[in-house]
Amino acid sequence: MLAIQGMQTLSIFGAEQFINVGLAVSIPKEFSPLIVGIVVAGRSGSQITSRVGSMGLNGEIDGLTVMGIAPHRFVDAPTLLGLLVSVPILVVIGDFAALGLAGLYASTALGMSFHAFMGQLIDLISLADYLLGISKGVVFAVLIGGISLAFGRSVAGGADDLGRKTTSSVVVCIATIIAVDALYSILGQL
Amino acid sequence: MSLLRVDQLTGGYNGHVVIDRCSMQVDPGEVVVIMGGSGSGKSTFLKHLIGLKPPMSGSVELNSEDLYSGSMNDRYRRLSHIGVAFQMGSLVSSLSIFDNVALPLRETTDLPEDVIEVMVRLKLEFVELLDKQNLLPSELSGGMLKRAAVARALARDPKLVFMDEPSAGLDPVVASALDDLILKIKDALGVSVVVVTHELESAFKIASRIVVLDRGFIIFDGSVDAIRASDNPRIQALINRTAEPMAFDAEEYYRRIMGLPEG
DSSP: OHHHHHHHHHHHTTOGGGHHHHHHHHIIIIIHHHHHHHHHIIIIIHHHHHHHHHHHHTTHHHHHHHTTOOHIIIIIHHHHHHHHHHHHHHHHHHHHHHHHHHHHHHHHHHTOOHHHHHHHHHHHOOHHHHHHHHHHHHHHHHHHHHHHHHHHHTOOSSHHHHHHHHHHHHHHHHHHHHHHHHHHHHHHHO | OOSEEEEEEEEEETTEEEEEEEEEEEOTTOEEEEEOOTTSSHHHHHHHHTTSSOOSEEEEEETTEETTSSOHHHHHHHHTTEEEEBTTBOOOTTSOHHHHHHHHHHHHOOOOHHHHHHHHHHHHHHTTOGGGTTSOGGGSOHHHHHHHHHHHHHTTOOSEEEEEOTTTTOOHHHHHHHHHHHHHHHHHHOOEEEEEEOOHHHHHHHOSEEEEEETTEEEEEEOHHHHHHOOOHHHHHHHTTOOOOOOOOHHHHHHHHHTOOOO
16 A cells, blocks of 8 residues: 555656655554554454453453462463564564565566565665564554453453453554554654 | 361452351361352352452451462462362363363472373263363353363362352252262362352252351351251241241331432
């Protein structure tokens, strides 16, 4: 999408050949972690809240407690660990997928070879750019895990509250991810 | 030495007292049945006994250690010496029956996996569920679910097991089989059992001692013969299943209907 919109905008100024700069600046640092964060918040965040909420309603959390098993060790820690491993990996996969597909579109539109375009594009991206995106992935993982687990633990009363808390969890996760991403950008300008 | 000692326990929710100055104890080899009608405070009392709800005042001692003193980790350590079978099983829905029974052993002991496997099979054989070990909790019937919960409660060979409404929701034949299982636990394994129930027939069959809760107070603590002989009208109402006539207060009725403040 960024390549398509960017090409259209830059064509107004006859500067389509600079699309690689826009892609290099935006994808690894901004769009890949942001979109991965939103997708994981929607897919996994909702699943975590509903699972933990159901465990509470079914008495599974009480069952763990009376067995002497701390729920934060059995439920929370593996969830957070899974997110901390998977979200940064998904950001890297997102980088490859987004850069590859954007390169395919842009190189075709510019009439360049794919390899030459990608060579230029990758030269424009520093290791720090990739690491910044991955670090966002780590922060988003903690946010998604913390928020969705907290909402799941707060479920009380029944299925009605479970549905409400699951929806709220996803909304809060996505809003927080966007706010933290904006904060990253503001701090990056200082 | 008592396995469980409850001393002047007062508890409830959000400052509202549900259990008032209750004291009792459980000695080795006993089946103690806690009885009471709906709203008598049985479930709240049980939550206080099994570490899910700190009391407002008073104490709960497991093996002479105050259950609620110290950190949360201290409480987890003390709880690892008891077993609890909840009314609805409370098994982890994503784990098989085998893994549910193995869970407390894997999480709270250093036993090797092959020893855990043998211990789990022993417990599943004891409750006659060995052939169902690979099923998920959602694939079991109500009676099987309760037996699986009993197997998990027995997994670490505790000296004291709590059971919440073991007969509730079961047909008489399955309920009777569960009563037999409770007696088998006491006789074959030497485990003390605390059963919370409102099923009279079941209570009279399994109890070494009966504790009756009424409106948050313990109003009786004694043998099955003693409860049958009791002349307390509240106990007679409970065992004869008769509703207690409520005194009619016309002024109070008018105040409630009109939504007027008390006094």
